[in-house]
Amino acid sequence: MGGACSRKRDQQDEEILNRGVSGKYCKSSSSKWLATSFTRPGFVVQRKNGECPTLMELCLRKIGEDIDRYSKFSDLPRDISQQIFDELVYSQRLTLKSLEAFRDCAIQDLYLGEYPGVNDDWMDVISSQSTSLLSVDFSESDITDSGLAYLKGCKNLESLNFNFCDQISDHGLELLSGLSNLTSLSFRRNAAITAQGMRVFSRLVNLKKLDLEKCPGIRGGLVHLRGLTKLESLNIKWCNCITDADMESLSGLTNLKSLQICCSRVTDLGISYLKGLSKLSLLNLEGCRLISAACLESLSDLTGLMFLNLNRCNFSDSGCEKFAELINLKILNLGLNNITNSCLVHLKGLTKLESLNLDSCRIGDAGLVHLSGLVRLKCLELSDTEVGSNGLRHLSGLTNLENINLSFTVVADNGLRKLSGLTSLRSLNLDARHVTDAGLSALTSLTGLTHLDLFGARITDSGTIHIRNLKKLESLEICGGGLTDAGVKNIKDLTSLMFLNLSQNSNLTDKTLELISGLKGLMSLNVSNSRITSSGLRHLKPLKKLRSLTLESCKVTAFDIRKLQSTDLPNLVNFRPE
Structure with missing residues (x-):
């Protein structure tokens, strides 16, 4: 399955493998802020057009603008001080100097994740919150072991996040040993933490x-986790040092509900130690290539599972007899496994599956017959399979399906008619080269669609006629190369669109930008590899979002x-070329 489809998948995989400091965003600084700004916490409330901000919001904004005038809060x-602090973080106005005004304010929550400039010099004021302090996020800061010493007096701390703080070592962990009220602790991507340093965890009994x-030294x-009987969630993904011996230590954690051990060296024997974890609802084994189908007998005892990820495990069809015993399984993720058609027969009894x-x-049309009774399914991923039109x-x-991914399959136009009755669909991925204009006529009844991916499908102007009535679309991709300005006329009235990708359509001109200038909800636009010129940029001025x-x-x-950014698009934070 080549062409644009495979090119797109290769780029996505490469981006995931080569991301920068945080897995949440890519290396570009502008891209980084784009990704985090969509979800960054703060006091700001989205308001309807014409609705006035509250007096409190106006005051907080004014204080933030004049922060250098204040020396003590x-x-x-306490709740007012908290809101002022949050506003300064959100607006990127908090500095070491302005932080001093928050000394002894008894603030409870300090969100400083990914905030620039945070280091040990900030810890004195942070620690002055004393026993009031409940949670702190130091992700991607320059906090060191010495900085952690300041937290000794914050005895009521419940949550600490040190993700990507690579200057913290075993010595720093030891300084946290007295914080026995901690319920949540995170140290993602830290190469300095070792098994010896993990001894402190045995004292954090709550x-x-x-x-x-991504802590490679914890083998x-x-x-040291054996006595943590309250532990409900453990994430040791991408720790390729983990072996079966480590798994044995988890066998007594009977309250464990979530366990992620992707890309480890665990084998079927290691999975057998999980048999007694009856409360386990999420088990992520993605990329554990030493695991085979033999482990399914162990997993059959985990009747409380809601999410099971066996993506890229070394599975074969033999050994799957116990699979159907997981009758209470709600969510099952089996991506990139060596599974053949006959294995799907074991899914027939999983009638509570939702995803x-x-x-x-390695499944084709014949295997899909075994899915016909899974009437609670909401999400179905069939990407990169041999599924075609007959199987649909x-x-x-x-009828409860909300999400179907048929990308990189051999599904063709005649198969899409089988989907026309699935009116609950919200997301449909048809990034497949065998889909053409003719097939889109079957989608006209799917008026609830919010996401439609036709990235590599062979869509031309005539095909867009079938899209123009999908008024709820928020995301649309048509990148097969067959679109001209005439086809964009059928898109211009989809006013709910927030993400639009029309790249690779080399015949699009400045007229396209004029046509979509009324899509004022657009947050992301891609018209790469087209005939767009600088003179067409003026049509983007109304797209303030x-x-x-x-x-x-x-x-x-x-x-x-x-120039356009400075004069008309102040919210534009990521653009190419840059």
Whole structure:
């Protein structure tokens, strides 16, 4: 399955593997802020047009603007100090100097994740919150072991996040040993923490959540978790040092509900130690290549499972007899496994399944008959399989389906008619080269769609006629190369669109930008590899919500985009070329 489809998948995989400091965003600084700004906490409330902000919001905004005029907030009620602090973080106005005004304010929650400049110099004021302090996020800061010493007096701390703080070592962990009220602790991507340092965890008896993702030195350290009987969530993804011996240490954690051990060296023997974890609802074994189908007998005892990820495990069809015994399983993720058609027969009894991921499994049309009784399915992933049009008839009765991914399959136009009755669909991925204009006529009844991916499908102007009545679409991708300005006329009235990708359509001109200028909800626009020029940028001025603009391989320069940004698009934080 080549062409644009495979190119797109390769780029996505490469981006995931080569991301920067945080897995949440890519290396570009502008892209980084784009990703985090959509979800960054703060006091700001989205308001309807014409609705006035509250007096409190106006006051907080004014204080933030004039922060250098204030030297002390400790006389204010704690909740007011908290809101001022949050506003300064959100607006990027908090500095070491302005932080001093928050000394002894008894603030409870300090969100400083990914905030620039945070280091040990900030810890004196932070620690002055004393026993009032309940949670702190130091993600991606320059806090060191010495900085952790300041937290000794914050005895009521319940949550600490040190993700990507690579200057913290075993010595720093030891300084946290007295914080026995901690229920959540996170140290993602830390190469300095070892099994010896993990001894401190045995004293944190109230821990419910522990995150050690990408901590390569923790082999042998899970033994120190044996007494943490309250532990409910453990993340040790991407720790390729984890072996079966480590898994044995988890066998007594009977309150464990979530366990993630992706890309480890665990084998079927290691999975057998999980048999007694009856409360386990999420088990992520993605990339554990030493695991085979033999482990399914152990998993059959985990009747409380709601999410099971066996993506890229070394599965074969033999040994799957016990699979159907997981009758209480709600969510099953089996991506990239060596599973053949006959294995799907074992899914027939999983009638409570809500999400089934068979991404890249060796399944075809015949196997889908075994899914026809899974009437509670809401999400079905069939990407990179041999599924074609004939198999889709077995899905026509799954009326609760909200999400289907048929990308990189051999599904063709005649198969899409089998989906026309699935009116609950919200997301449909048809990134497949065998889909053409003719097939889109079957989608006209799917008026609830909010996401439609036709990235590599062979869609031309005539095909867009079938899309123009999908008024709830928020995301649309048509990148097969067959679109012209005439086809964009059928898109211009989809006013709910927030994300629009029309890249690779080399015949699009400045007229396209004029046509979509009324889509004022757009936050992301990609018209790369087209005939767009700098003179067409003026049509984007009404798109005040635009945050991401990609016009690579167009007759547009970075200077042109920056000029537009400075005068008309103040929210634009990510653009190409840059």
